[in-house]
Amino acid sequence: MTIFGIPIFPEQASTFAKDVDALYFFILATCAFFAIGVSIAVVLLGLKYRKTHEGQIGARIEGNLPLELLWSVIPTIIAMFMFGWGASVYYHLRRPPDEALHLYAVGKQWMWKFQHLEGQREINELHIPAGRPVKITISSEDVLHSLYFPAFRTKMDAIPGRYTELWFEAQKPGTYHIFCTEYCGTNHAGMIGNVTVLEPAAYQAWLQGGGMEGTLAQRGAKLFNDLACQTCHLDTGQGRGPSLKDIVGTNVEFQDGTSAVIDEAYLRESILNSQAKIVKGYQPLMPTFQGLVSEENLVALLEHVKSMSPKATASSTAAAAPAAATPAPAAAEKK
Ligand code: CUA
Numbered sequence: 001m002t003i004f005g006i007p008i009f010p011e012q013a014s015t016f017a018k019d020v021d022a023l024y025f026f027i028l029a030t031c032a033f034f035a036i037g038v039s040i041a042v043v044l045l046g047l048k049y050r051k052t053h054e055g056q057i058g059a060r061i062e063g064n065l066p067l068e069l070l071w072s073v074i075p076t077i078i079a080m081f082m083f084g085w086g087a088s089v090y091y092h093l094r095r096p097p098d099e100a101l102h103l104y105a106v107g108k109q110w111m112w113k114f115q116h117l118e119g120q121r122e123i124n125e126l127h128i129p130a131g132r133p134v135k136i137t138i139s140s141e142d143v144l145h146s147l148y149f150p151a152f153r154t155k156m157d158a159i160p161g162r163y164t165e166l167w168f169e170a171q172k173p174g175t176y177h178i179f180c181t182e183y184c185g186t187n188h189a190g191m192i193g194n195v196t197v198l199e200p201a202a203y204q205a206w207l208q209g210g211g212m213e214g215t216l217a218q219r220g221a222k223l224f225n226d227l228a229c230q231t232c233h234l235d236t237g238q239g240r241g242p243s244l245k246d247i248v249g250t251n252v253e254f255q256d257g258t259s260a261v262i263d264e265a266y267l268r269e270s271i272l273n274s275q276a277k278i279v280k281g282y283q284p285l286m287p288t289f290q291g292l293v294s295e296e297n298l299v300a301l302l303e304h305v306k307s308m309s310p311k312a313t314a315s316s317t318a319a320a321a322p323a324a325a326t327p328a329p330a331a332a333e334k335k
Helices: 016-050 065-095 199-209 216-226 264-272 295-307 310-320 325-334
Strands: 101-109 111-116 121-123 127-131 133-140 145-149 154-158 164-169 174-180 195-198 251-253 259-261
Touching: 016 065, 101 145, 101 154, 101 295, 111 127, 111 295, 121 127, 133 145, 133 154, 133 295, 133 325, 154 164, 195 199, 216 295, 251 295, 264 295
Parallel strands: 101 133, 127 195
Antiparallel strands: 101 111, 111 121, 133 164, 145 154, 145 174, 174 195, 251 259
């Protein structure tokens, strides 16, 4: 949207862009209506009831119950309406569909690195297909960043030491901005890029053109060997470390009696902070790989470990966000 040639609003290029804008304009209009109304009333009533002669005393007002109720109930209804509408849009934005195309982003002073499961790696450029949900798992190599796609009306912080995610479905081919929206140092303003949305066929062609190093999981498998992970994590379960076969999505018990479901966050912690949770029946022998594995290599290792759980691969993305994935089918069953 442009006004007098000045770009005011980015294009609505994702499926939920219209919902986000409608909510935004409703809240803006409601706030403007009351702000302007109250401002006008303050000025007009101030003029009308101003002191006109010496010794004038204001009327004593005891209150007005119907009026008090009216201006409590109406704003409550409006606020709850905003809350309900906002919550519904928010839940939609925060729940990636199960069939979403998965890829990884790493923020680093001052660039965005993207990795596709097929093996393609890009910097400050991202190629995705139109008409298909895309889920991006985000991490940071150094400080806080925030991955923002204005045309898709979505953004998410990149937090050091943690995985976050966002999703969107681009509607039509084109080129759109990528920004960093968290101040991250000298060249924060230069931490920008372009997302190119391609027709599905063109996207398939683009996928064929890259990935010289094999898929992300294959790169992870090579790292797994280079870092000598396989010397302890034997598939037989007889190694010094637990077998990693078919573990994703399962419940694992620890020495201290606690347990956890194995997801991306757990695997990440186990690699970087290997002493944090010791699997029952094993010794705390594993060295830490903190500082030895970059965020990009870490996601390659994750994909390799996930590929050892073929049965859970489909649900491994769901395992990363169980709270988001479970309620939807449950709600569908009730109907
Ligand atoms: Cu990265 Cu600002």
